[in-house]
Every structure is written in structure tokens, then in C-alpha cells.
Amino acid sequence: MRGISAEKIMRRFLLLSLAALLFIGRAEGAAKHIFLFIGDGMGTAQRNAAEMYLAGMRDALGDVTPREAQLAMNSLPAQGFIITDSLSGVTDSAAAGTALASGHKTLNGAVGMNPKSGEKFVSIAETAHRRGMKTGVVTSSFFQDATPAAFYGQAKKRTEHYSLGVQLTDSGHEYFGGGGFRNPKGRDKKSADLYGAASSKGYAVIRDLGEQAAAGKVIAVHPKASNGYMPWVIDERGGPSLADLVDYGIGRLDGDDGFFMMVEGGKIDLACHAHDAAAAVRETIEFDEAVERALEFMKRRPESTLIVVTGDHETGGMTLGSFNTESNTVYDTLSLQQGSYSVFERRTASKKGEKMADAMDAAKKFFGPWLTVTPDIEKAFKLSAMDAKKRKTAVADYNKRYSAYDPFTVACMALSNAQCGITWSTFVHTGKKVPVSAAGASSELFAGEYENTGICDRILSAMNDGQ
Numbered sequence: 438m439r440g441i442s443a444e445k446i447m448r449r450f451l452l453l454s455l456a457a458l459l460f461i462g463r464a465e466g467a468a469k470h471i472f473l474f475i476g477d478g479m480g481t482a483q484r485n486a487a488e489m490y491l492a493g494m495r496d497a498l499g500d501v502t503p504r505e506a507q508l509a510m511n512s513l514p515a516q517g518f519i520i521t522d523s524l525s526g527v528t529d530s531a532a533a534g535t536a537l538a539s540g541h542k543t544l545n546g547a548v549g550m551n552p553k554s555g556e557k558f559v560s561i562a563e564t565a566h567r568r569g570m571k572t573g574v575v576t577s578s579f580f581q582d583a584t585p586a587a588f589y590g591q592a593k594k595r596t597e598h599y600s601l602g603v604q605l606t607d608s609g610h611e612y613f614g615g616g617g618f619r620n621p622k623g624r625d626k627k628s629a630d631l632y633g634a635a636s637s638k639g640y641a642v643i644r645d646l647g648e649q650a651a652a653g654k655v656i657a658v659h660p661k662a663s664n665g666y667m668p669w670v671i672d673e674r675g676g677p678s679l680a681d682l683v684d685y686g687i688g689r690l691d692g693d694d695g696f697f698m699m700v701e702g703g704k705i706d707l708a709c710h711a712h713d714a715a716a717a718v719r720e721t722i723e724f725d726e727a728v729e730r731a732l733e734f735m736k737r738r739p740e741s742t743l744i745v746v747t748g749d750h751e752t753g754g755m756t757l758g759s760f761n762t763e764s765n766t767v768y769d770t771l772s773l774q775q776g777s778y779s780v781f782e783r784r785t786a787s788k789k790g791e792k793m794a795d796a797m798d799a800a801k802k803f804f805g806p807w808l809t810v811t812p813d814i815e816k817a818f819k820l821s822a823m824d825a826k827k828r829k830t831a832v833a834d835y836n837k838r839y840s841a842y843d844p845f846t847v848a849c850m851a852l853s854n855a856q857c858g859i860t861w862s863t864f865v866h867t868g869k870k871v872p873v874s875a876a877g878a879s880s881e882l883f884a885g886e887y888e889n890t891g892i893c894d895r896i897l898s899a900m901n902d903g904q
């Protein structure tokens with residue numbers, strides 16, 4: 438069973454008790470050591486599900502009361518909500534990242550600028566850098582993905598990955614950590630290598646956090662990244678966690694000049710797009726462990742540290758409670774899932790022509806023993822066996838049912854999720870408000886409800902001594 442160890446859970450409990458103590462007697466002053474955590478696709482339900490999963494795991498261990506499984510981010514003293522809409526309506530990550538980073542709303546697809554007027558925005562990371570603070574951008578996704586890009590670049594279209602990569606190497610931010618560049622030589626593989634460009638501009642590129650890199654700018658690439666993404670937490674990837682990348686960043690950036698570090702949990706969104714609750718929960722917990730590292734840092738600089746945690750939008754319309762369980766939730770059963778949806782998708786694709794009974798045996802082993810053949814699963818199994826083009830026209834509502842995913846995987850996961858009490862309303866983003874949590878210097882500014890652009894404005898105020 439791929440659960441979470443009792444030791445890890447107890448460590449979390451001790452840390453949270455410590456975190457609560459830290460908030461007492463907080464001194465006022467300008468925020469100089471600033472963390473902005475962004476859970477991509479992370480709304481209230483995602484945070485809540487992760488917490489209930491932890492509680493379920495602890496219950497299963499015969500341990501403590503569920504309430505004590507509170508996530509670090511949910512325990513922060515200032516809590517608020519942001520409205521996430523972009524100028525296009527329900528936001529994408531590019532427009533949302535731009536709003537959070539620069540305080541300007543834009544159209545979906547655009548990074549750091551208004552694509553119609555051509556106006557370019559200055560990100561809070563750039564402002565901090567201009568003021569002499571050190572700056573860092575960390576993500577479990579690839580460096581040129583929309584959220585991290587909003588903190589160093591501008592592009593009319595978020596898919597301009599090569600141009601954004603070049604802008605990264607020119608940004609001057611002292612630290613980048615994550616999956617790495619996607620298509621470092623461009624889509625046609627004919628452009629100059631972005632890692633080479635980074636080196637020539639003074640960046641040390643490392644693939645092992647234990648490697649000695651000279652003082653100065655550094656790019657830390659996850660050694661097991663694929664297509665620029667860090668591997669799924671649930672796939673037991675090895676290599677550094679998001680929290681390790683945060684710790685490493687603290688080591689690189691901390692000093693009297695202060696720093697600004699943006700940390701994105703980039704794969705919560707991907708898991709929710711695919712309706713993979715087990716993967717989403719594990720990514721959210723890993724993201725929360727990164728928040729814990731910032732809380733530990735705050736002990737060293739209690740007067741000047743500010744920690745802000747939010748999401749850019751909610752993904753999937755995740756709902757806690759379902760008809761199947763009469764609204765009960767049994768999230769620890771999510772721990773039975775043996776890997777991410779993408780692992781099972783690959784299995785399905787590689788076993789075309791196999792018998793339904795064999796596929797169901799494999800599905801039970803992968804998702805949980807409660808899976809049974811339902812009309813939905815039978816229908817999906819037949820579609821998965823078809824040629825990819827044919828299947829899309831075989832049923833009228835194909836896209837609504839399966840989006841771009843493997844039908845058999847989607848159907849098995851839907852039943853498995855529902856068994857835990859989790860259901861979904863869409864394969865894309867929703868317009869739900871998302872929670873904001875903050876601790877430390879001027880954190881009270883982050884309470885209440887406001888537009889997503891208010892995150893950038895409030896961080897600026899906190900940097901200006903809470904004015």
C-alpha cells in the first residue's frame with residue numbers, strides 16, 4: 438500500500454503545533470523574506486480532500502483525531518478568498534498567473550502582458566529584484582509553463598515556450614528550480630540550447646542538489662523530469678521533492694537583502710484535469726510540505742518573513758460527497774491506487790485486444806478491489822479498444838465524457854473516486870473562488886475577499902512596511 442508513514446504524519450503534527458506558536462507575538466515591519474505559494478488548480482475542495490485523506494490515514498493507523506491532520510496552509514492565521522476570473526471569463530493559468538504576479542487582469546493565453554494593447558506588465562518578482570532582493574521561481578512543472586513564466590516573462594501566447602525560455606535566461610532571477618526547460622532547443626530542435634544560453638549568462642545548471650554550485654545564479658533541474666515535468670508524487674519518483682527545492686532555494690537566496698520566492702505546485706491542476714483524485718491529493722500534500730519548509734524558515738526571521746499561499750483557479754469542479762457513498766467520504770481508500778492515471782493509461786494502450794476480464798483484474802489491482810463492471814465501464818472499455826480517431830465519433834458525447842483521456846481509465850477512476858466520495862463536474866477549470874492563507878509580516882492584509890490582482894498589490898504593500 439502506498440500510504441504515508443506514521444513517522445511522517447507525526448512529524449507533520451509536531452510542525453503544526455510549532456507553527457501555531459510562531460504566530461503569537463509576531464512583530465510588525467516590512468516583509469523582506471517573502472514566499473508566494475501557488476497551487477495550480479487548487480481550490481477549497483482540493484485542500485479539504487488532502488486534509489481528509491491525511492486524517493483517514495491517521496485513523497487507519499489508530500492514531501489521533503482527524504482534526505489534527507490539518508494542512509499547514511490551512512492553519513495559517515490570515516484566511517481569505519480571491520476571485521479568479523480573467524478578461525476572458527473563467528481563467529486559464531496564464532491569465533491567472535499574470536494577475537497574481539503583476540496585478541493586472543489579461544486575456545486567457547497571455548503571459549505578463551495584454552495581447553491586444555501590447556502593454557507589458559512588471560511582475561512582483563521583477564520589482565523585488567530591482568529593489569535589490571534576491572529572487573527565485575520554483576515549480577513542479579516545466580520552467581516556461583504559464584504560472585512560472587508570469588514571474589519572469591511576457592508572451593502573447595503561453596505556448597511561446599522558446600521565447601519564454603530565453604527571457605528566463607535574461608531575467609536575472611538568482612534561482613530556478615523544477616522540472617527544467619521543455620524543448621530546450623525549440624520545437625524544431627534547431628534553436629540554440631536554452632541550458633547553454635543559461636550557462637553563458639552566468640547560471641550554474643545542476644541536476645543534483647548536493648552538487649556544489651558557485652555563489653551566483655543557479656538552475657536546479659529535477660533528474661527524473663519528463664517533458665519538463667517533475668514526476669508524479671504518487672509514482673514514487675525518487676529525486677528531490679518540491680520541499681527540497683524550496684529548502685535549496687532558501688540556502689541560495691537568504692541574506693540581509695531579503696528575497697522573493699514563488700513556488701508552484703504545478704501538477705495538482707494536471708491531476709484534476711484528469712479526475713485523478715489520488716494523484717491530486719498526493720500533489721497537494723507535497724505542496725503543503727513545501728509550505729512547512731517556509732514555516733520552519735520563519736522561525737529564523739520571524740519579523741520579516743511573509744508566507745502567502747493560494748491557488749490560481751480551481752480545476753475539475755471537485756466535489757466532496759457523492760450519491761455512491763450517501764455523502765460519506767472514505768479518503769484513505771485513495772491510498773490503494775497504485776500510481777497516477779498516466780501509468781494506467783499507458784497500460785491500457787499497450788494491451789489492446791485483451792479480454793475485458795483481464796483488464797478488470799488489472800484495474801482492481803491498480804485502483805481498488807471495489808471496481809465492478811458497470812455499463813459505463815463496459816462502454817469505455819470498448820472505446821479504448823478502438824482506433825483513437827474512430828472512438829471520438831463512436832459516441833455523441835465523447836468529449837464531455839472523456840476529454841483527451843483514455844476512456845477505460847476515466848471510467849475506472851470515476852467509479853473509484855466516487856467510492857471515496859469524490860466526484861467532478863468538468864475536465865477544465867471552474868470559476869470558483871479560491872482560498873488565500875497567509876502568515877507573518879503584514880499577513881493580515883490577505884484576509885477578506887478580493888480580486889486575484891490583489892495578491893500582487895498586497896505583497897507590494899507588505900514590502901512597503903504594510904502601507
Ligand SMILES: [Zn+2]
Nearest residue numbers: 477478530749
Ligand atoms: Zn492553473
